[in-house]
Amino acid sequence: MTQTTLSLIPDFDLSARNTMALQARSRFGLVLDAPEEVPATFVLAAERGLPLRILGGGSNVVLSAEFDGITAIIAFKGRRIIEETADHVLVEAAAGEVWNDFVAYTVEAGFGGIENLALIPGTVGAAPVQNIGAYGAEIADVFESLTGYDSVTGEITTFSREMCGFAYRDSVFKQQAGRYVVLSLRLKLPKPWQPNLGFAGLSELAGRDDLTPAMVMAQVIALRQSKLPDWRVTPNAGSFFQNPIVNPASxxxxxxxxxKAPNYTQPDGRLKLSAGWLIEQSGLKGFAMGPAGISERHALVLINRGGASADDISALAGHIKATVKARFGVELHQEPVLL
Ligand SMILES: Cc1cc2nc3c(=O)[nH]c(=O)nc-3n(C[C@H](O)[C@H](O)[C@H](O)COP(=O)(O)OP(=O)(O)OC[C@H]3O[C@@H](n4cnc5c(N)ncnc54)[C@H](O)[C@@H]3O)c2cc1C
Structure with a gap:
């Protein structure tokens, strides 16, 4: 049996490890370079009597200023094409791979299926946690299986799609936060490739007989760069609220x-509204409360204007929720996790 040595880093600075650039420290940090270190980390935390939290790229979190426990960064990498048949390609990546690198890897190998999810920040391991989605696609569409460590049973389990409980920006891993750690992800990309061009901005590519996954990926990247503020320049966590799904009567x-309010009928007959539209119509685009603000470019993106803390962001989020509720009677739900 291999011996795992874990080196706790005291007073771990997380300010550069979250895309909101919130000033955040953890009593201890660990950078996990191998999946075997995950079970050992839970043992170590239990021995020390310390709470443990898992972090990937820090692009979907609002980090508290101080965490009196261990923050473990999932950093183990690796990706491969497992098999290619006449009707599909199986690809796999370790949880610490950068999601966008994995997308580019599959596209450069000539395989389509996740090109609409290009440029989403963060890691492969976090992608199934909130069933990432963009431009009419979500990871559940091409999901094959994943391996996850269950901190309750201490076992590593292979999760089928049914076990993951995928829904809009949701999964069992989000519902039972802290229980599972995703170790690796396997996707089944269908052949022949069927481009998904239903979303505004992509439909102009429809009908081209020379279309490739690389061309769709390039268009997705261009669209995202034109609409969303770059988190490296204007720190943010992407969409801060989920699009609310409500009963038609309401x-x-x-x-x-x-x-002309944007609304999309769901398979169950309910309607999905645009959270960004609701915030903008409530007159809040560009609004700021001290160091926390709403992007001038996109009403759904909360930004750190400089020196913001989790409390500043939460105060602004509370104001937005109350304003939208008062104006439209619609409840908004926060997407980034408070950690
Ligand atoms: C500019 C910007 C644009 C974005 N656009 C989109 C978008 O289009 N669509 C979309 O869906 N999301 C989007 N996001 C949100 C974010 O990129 C995704 O949710 C991403 O999957 C988060 O990955 P991460 O590694 O940064 O996770 P983190 O922020 O580090 O963690 C998020 C949550 O997942 C947990 N977690 C992390 N890794 C693991 C693991 N291996 N196993 C179990 N739990 C884990 C953490 O504990 C935490 O609860 C955007 C974010 C930004 C900043």
């Missing part, structure tokens, strides 16, 4: 006042 007053 939307009637909104549609009576704004017949």
């Amino acid at each position: 939307v009637e007053p909104i549609l009576a006042e704004f017949p």
Whole structure:
């Protein structure tokens, strides 16, 4: 049996490890370079009597200023094409791979299936946690299986799609936060490739007979760069609220006042509204409360204007929720996790 040595880093600075650039420290940090270190980390935390939290790229979290425990960064990498048949390609990546590098890897190998999810920040391991999605695609569409460490049973389990409980920006890993650590992810990319061009901005590519996954990826990247502020320049955590899914009756007053309000019928008959549209119509685009603000470019993106803390961001988020609720009667739900 291999011996795992874990080196705790005291007073671990996380300010450069979260895309909101919040000033954040952890009593101890660990950078995990191998999946075998995950079980050992839980043992170590239990021995020390310290709480443990898992972090990937820090792009979907609002980090508290101080964490009196261990923050473990998932950093183990690796990716491969497992098999290619006439009707599919199986690809796999370790949890610490950068998600966008994995997308580029599959596209450069000539395989389509996740090109609409290009440029989403963060790691492969976190991608199934909130079932990442963009431009009419989500990871559940091409999911094959994943391996995860269950900190309750101490076992490593292979999760099928059914076991993951995927829903809109949701999964069992999010529902039972802290229990599972995703170790690796396997995707099944269908052949022949069917481009997913239903989303505004991509439909102009439809009908081209020379279309490749690389061309769609390039268009997705261009669209994202034109719409979203770059987190390296303007620190943010992407969409701060989920698009609310509501009963049609509750939307009637909104549609009576704004017949063109964006709304999308869901398979269960409910309607998905645009959280960004609701915030913008509430007059909040560009609004700021001290160091926390709402992007001028995109009403759904909360930004750190300089020196913001988790409390500043949460105060602004609370104000937005209350304003939208008062104006439209719609409840917004925060997407980034408070850690
Ligand atoms: C500019 C910007 C644009 C974005 N655009 C999109 C978008 O289009 N679509 C979308 O869906 N999301 C988007 N996001 C959100 C974010 O990129 C994704 O949620 C991403 O998957 C988070 O990955 P991460 O590694 O940074 O996770 P982190 O922020 O580090 O962690 C998020 C949560 O997952 C948990 N976690 C992390 N790794 C693991 C693991 N291996 N096993 C179990 N739990 C784990 C953490 O404990 C935490 O609860 C965007 C974010 C930004 C900053």
